Amino acid sequence: MLPNKYTYNKYGTRSNQTDRVTKRSMSDSKIGSSVSYSSTDLRSGPSSSSSNTSISSNSVNDTGKSKTQEVNEMDFCNHVLHNDARVRNDSSIKYIRNVNNPFEGYPKLSKLHQLKRSQMIKHAVKPYGVRIPTEKIIPTLYHWIEVYGIKFDVIMIGALVENQFILPILNNIPFHKLCSKPGFLFIWATTQKIQELTNLLNNDNFNKKFRRSEELIFLPIDKDSPYFPGESVDESILLFERQQWHCWMCITGTVRRATDNHLIHCNVDTDLQIESTTTNGKKNAVPDALYRVAENFSNSNRRLHIIPSKTGYDTPVKLRPGWIIMSPDVMINNFNPKQYKEELYSKSFVHYKASSSGNSMNSTQGNGNVYSNAHFLVPQTEEIEELRPKSPVIASKNG
Amino acid sequence: MMIDKALDKFIPFIEFLLDKRDELLVDPIRGELYCLMYVFKLYCMSNGYEVNNLEQDIFTYYIEEFNLISGQALKWDPIVEGNMNINSIIDMPKLNWINLAAIIILKHRLNNNNIGESIDSFEECHSPLKLINNNDSCHNQLLDLLDNPLFSKITVKISSDSIINSSFHCSYDDLDKLLRNQTARTKLSKEKIRLKVLEKPFYEVCNDSSHNQMLTSFCFSKKDYGNQSLTKQTYPDPSILHQKLYQYKNLMPQDIYNCSQTKVHYLAIVNNHTDHYLGDCSYLDTCHKMKTCRYLHYYTLIPSSNDSFDKENQLQLCKAHDYTIGECFTEYNRDIVPPQWINCDVRYLPFQILGKFAAIISDPAWDIHMSLPYGTCKDDELLALPMHELQDEGIILLWVTGRSIEIGRRALQKWGYHISDEMIWVKLNQLRRTIVTGRTGHWLNHSKEHLLVGIKGNPIWLNRKMDFDVVVSSTRETSRKPDEIYDIVERMVGIHSRKLEIFGRDHNTRPGWLTIGNQLQGTNIVEQEVKTKYESYIKNRK
Numbered sequence: 015m016l017p018n019k020y021t022y023n024k025y026g027t028r029s030n031q032t033d034r035v036t037k038r039s040m041s042d043s044k045i046g047s048s049v050s051y052s053s054t055d056l057r058s059g060p061s062s063s064s065s066n067t068s069i070s071s072n073s074v075n076d077t078g079k080s081k082t083q084e085v086n087e088m089d090f091c092n093h094v095l096h097n098d099a100r101v102r103n104d105s106s107i108k109y110i111r112n113v114n115n116p117f118e119g120y121p122k123l124s125k126l127h128q129l130k131r132s133q134m135i136k137h138a139v140k141p142y143g144v145r146i147p148t149e150k151i152i153p154t155l156y157h158w159i160e161v162y163g164i165k166f167d168v169i170m171i172g173a174l175v176e177n178q179f180i181l182p183i184l185n186n187i188p189f190h191k192l193c194s195k196p197g198f199l200f201i202w203a204t205t206q207k208i209q210e211l212t213n214l215l216n217n218d219n220f221n222k223k224f225r226r227s228e229e230l231i232f233l234p235i236d237k238d239s240p241y242f243p244g245e246s247v248d249e250s251i252l253l254f255e256r257q258q259w260h261c262w263m264c265i266t267g268t269v270r271r272a273t274d275n276h277l278i279h280c281n282v283d284t285d286l287q288i289e290s291t292t293t294n295g296k297k298n299a300v301p302d303a304l305y306r307v308a309e310n311f312s313n314s315n316r317r318l319h320i321i322p323s324k325t326g327y328d329t330p331v332k333l334r335p336g337w338i339i340m341s342p343d344v345m346i347n348n349f350n351p352k353q354y355k356e357e358l359y360s361k362s363f364v365h366y367k368a369s370s371s372g373n374s375m376n377s378t379q380g381n382g383n384v385y386s387n388a389h390f391l392v393p394q395t396e397e398i399e400e401l402r403p404k405s406p407v408i409a410s411k412n413g
Numbered sequence: 414m415m416i417d418k419a420l421d422k423f424i425p426f427i428e429f430l431l432d433k434r435d436e437l438l439v440d441p442i443r444g445e446l447y448c449l450m451y452v453f454k455l456y457c458m459s460n461g462y463e464v465n466n467l468e469q470d471i472f473t474y475y476i477e478e479f480n481l482i483s484g485q486a487l488k489w490d491p492i493v494e495g496n497m498n499i500n501s502i503i504d505m506p507k508l509n510w511i512n513l514a515a516i517i518i519l520k521h522r523l524n525n526n527n528i529g530e531s532i533d534s535f536e537e538c539h540s541p542l543k544l545i546n547n548n549d550s551c552h553n554q555l556l557d558l559l560d561n562p563l564f565s566k567i568t569v570k571i572s573s574d575s576i577i578n579s580s581f582h583c584s585y586d587d588l589d590k591l592l593r594n595q596t597a598r599t600k601l602s603k604e605k606i607r608l609k610v611l612e613k614p615f616y617e618v619c620n621d622s623s624h625n626q627m628l629t630s631f632c633f634s635k636k637d638y639g640n641q642s643l644t645k646q647t648y649p650d651p652s653i654l655h656q657k658l659y660q661y662k663n664l665m666p667q668d669i670y671n672c673s674q675t676k677v678h679y680l681a682i683v684n685n686h687t688d689h690y691l692g693d694c695s696y697l698d699t700c701h702k703m704k705t706c707r708y709l710h711y712y713t714l715i716p717s718s719n720d721s722f723d724k725e726n727q728l729q730l731c732k733a734h735d736y737t738i739g740e741c742f743t744e745y746n747r748d749i750v751p752p753q754w755i756n757c758d759v760r761y762l763p764f765q766i767l768g769k770f771a772a773i774i775s776d777p778a779w780d781i782h783m784s785l786p787y788g789t790c791k792d793d794e795l796l797a798l799p800m801h802e803l804q805d806e807g808i809i810l811l812w813v814t815g816r817s818i819e820i821g822r823r824a825l826q827k828w829g830y831h832i833s834d835e836m837i838w839v840k841l842n843q844l845r846r847t848i849v850t851g852r853t854g855h856w857l858n859h860s861k862e863h864l865l866v867g868i869k870g871n872p873i874w875l876n877r878k879m880d881f882d883v884v885v886s887s888t889r890e891t892s893r894k895p896d897e898i899y900d901i902v903e904r905m906v907g908i909h910s911r912k913l914e915i916f917g918r919d920h921n922t923r924p925g926w927l928t929i930g931n932q933l934q935g936t937n938i939v940e941q942e943v944k945t946k947y948e949s950y951i952k953n954r955k
Binding site for chain 1: 589593596599603604606607610612613615616617618620690691692693709808818819822832833834835836837839841844845846847848849850852853854855856857858859860861863866868875877878879880881882883884885886887889897900901905
């Protein structure tokens with residue numbers, strides 16, 4: 015029969031007196047008898063226990079391999095723990111060797127990034143800013159939708175500032191009208207907001223629309239970085255020093271990575287972006303690297319960034335070509351919906367959806383309809399098509 | 414009670430203090446003695462009090478007297494005791510607190526009123542202002558002012574030959590910094606951990622390509638290797654290469670040789686089939702097809718190992734400390750329990766036989782719709798595990814990927830945990846770069862993995878903030894997680910706490926840990942009680 019009460023507590027000792035005595039005698043007998051632990055036992059696991067003859071041939075190989083590997087592996091945690099006392103502000107991220115040039119050693123990938131960037135710049139609408147108080151954001155979005163029928167394919171929400179998670183705004187953004195299908199959402203959160211973000215994305219406004227597809231992380235280089243997240247004061251002492259920002263990438267509608275290459279390019283970027291050491295301690299509301307991830311992934315030309323709340327004096331909201339940035343703190347207030355739409359038509363490759371063919375042929379009539387039934391894309395070149403990573407139809411490059 | 418009429422001369426000053434109050438302490442007066450005098454003069458003039466040639470030293474004396482009769486109602490920075498010895502205008506003390514209650518009492522006394530009257534307003538005012546002397550030019554001052562509106566600087570011309578530049582900031586940043594400061598406990602714990610944890614050898618990487626080229630030409634010369642293809646299987650031992658380098662020591666610049674002894678170098682392996690223009694292999698040292706792969710691979714040349722390093726450090730390790738908060742009292746004389754493991758199907762093992770644990774790590778084989786070389790586990794089966802039996806109070810760490818992040822979060826909550834953190838493992842390749850190629854994810858490439866951290870109960874005994882929530886570590890065999898996590902957990906819960914790993918494999922067994930999973934070789938239990946219970950469970954099952 016199983017005893018239903020345990021006597022080992024989490025400290026590995028026992029809780030009451032009588033038990034302790036038995037423990038003592040037990041451990042004494044252990045020492046007396048043959049259950050002494052050899053040093054090899056302590057270090058290596060079961061593979062070194064010689065009884066297994068069947069796997070011996072394998073394990074010899076394994077140990078040989080793991081030995082050389084272990085020598086190559088550096089324990090950054092251990093190094094930083096000790097080095098932190100000697101060097102101020104050490105961080106294991108500093109030892110990553112491709113922080114400033116992530117594609118070092120991969121000429122094809124660097125080239126691809128360069129080409130995509132220049133193509134994006136070539137077709138980008140001019141940088142627009144909408145300086146607007148927090149409470150006017152939702153009414154303005156409705157105004158754009160109703161009067162101008164404006165839609166977006168890429169929507170980013172929030173910034174690398176803690177106070178941006180404003181539920182009344184997030185819950186009321188009219189995604190069903192504002193975001194086209196397929197559409198892409200990039201939404202920022204700190205570690206402590208993740209649970210709320212999870213709940214948020216499961217509520218009606220989001221869940222019927224967006225599937226959480228990737229979890230992007232942005233890491234500041236060290237504690238001195240302007241991007242180093244602050245600790246919220248209301249929490250008890252944290253388990254770890256927090257060093258990360260989260261940005262969830264969500265998708266609505268159907269896109270297939272194998273066939274929809276006019277809409278998206280997959281595997282161009284990674285889900286981890288690290289602050290470059292060349293930023294000279296200057297902060298922007300959202301680091302360029304993250305805008306680039308969105309631009310490289312979606313080939314759409316309609317991009318909106320909503321920063322719901324003030325970002326503070328130290329965090330300027332800079333404009334970016336190809337984006338409309340809506341924020342109480344954006345540097346320039348120059349948005350004009352009419353001008354934007356005209357520019358969008360002239361700069362983008364307009365691709366009409368097959369389903370709305372009847373309407374779309376006549377572009378002079380029912381402008382709003384055409385607008386909502388068309389893709390406004392950044393055209394891609396053959397060279398890009400050749401260089402971009404593709405779904406495994408052909409064997410991969412090392413294959 | 415008679416009040417000396419001579420004291421009437423303080424009445425204007427009392428009125429002045431009660432009228433201005435905090436204004437005297439904040440911008441722009443900031444409690445400066447010389448400013449106070451001018452402000453007081455103005456106040457007197459506009460309120461019809463008489464002021465006869467009030468000079469600085471007279472005013473100072475006046476204030477000294479006032480402080481005497483008011484029972485030191487004015488507090489100064491630096492603290493003034495008795496006479497204010499004012500040698501120069503620059504190191505004059507600054508007023509930083511006014512005891513309004515004392516002044517109100519004084520006023521009542523001078524007016525022959527009863528003190529019994531209520532003192533209606535009693536406020537304490539503090540001056541958080543910090544003064545910094547700054548000799549920047551006006552231009553820079555202006556730029557600074559534009560840069561940061563919370564930061565103010567004032568240049569005051571006292572006389573033709575003395576100018577005071579003073580600036581202060583009462584920014585939220587300072588306040589924030591103060592709040593973010595490490596607590597003494599964190600500092601002490603960290604220091605203790607440093608003394609206890611053995612420092613491992615660490616080599617930086619040499620980024621000088623000429624070094625790498627030179628060393629490659631010596632190590633892998635055509636003379637020695639000719640047309641022979643170099644692959645992982647035919648790599649020479651590092652000691653052979655170091656012998657070779659020692660042999661050719663005089664043929665290369667001294668600094669390159671020295672560098673090869675202190676830093677890591679990556680030597681390019683150029684085989685006949687290698688195509689330079691393609692760049693590095695995505696898989697580098699984990700490439701399975703090195704014999705034919707046309708991309709570049711590298712040999713890692715680490716400095717010849719220094720055995721004395723370990724021993725030296727071992728000696729420095731300190732077992733006992735004065736600072737023992739969070740430790741158990743037998744810390745110093747206990748041996749760490751050797752590795753224990755049980756080969757079992759985790760789904761059917763009754764968890765009661767295992768006892769309770771301070772920390773649990775689990776790397777479940779999530780069913781992520783991919784063909785993997787091992788069996789996967791259904792979500793429902795994972796969620797149904799009786800995890801509540803394993804911990805009353807403690808932490809759990811759960812590895813998750815992609816789709817399973819969501820399920821993992823749900824599972825932790827269902828098992829009664831509060832999700833406190835999400836750790837990130839930044840995966841590095843052989844060249845200590847993040848992994849950016851190789852289509853490692855569906856929409857984007859994956860360069861990191863997630864480890865959810867949950868807390869149950871209120872474990873005040875945890876050693877918090879010893880590490881970052883980001884672990885940078887190299888990749889190893891498929892799905893093998895970095896060992897650094899064990900160290901981090903041990904730092905948090907202590908080496909003697911009971912620790913459990915669920916779904917572990919042979920390489921996961923470790924001293925101080927109990928590992929359970931169906932891919933382990935056999936069973937090894939050391940803790941007598943667990944052993945007895947396990948044996949009786951096995952017996953009953955049969």
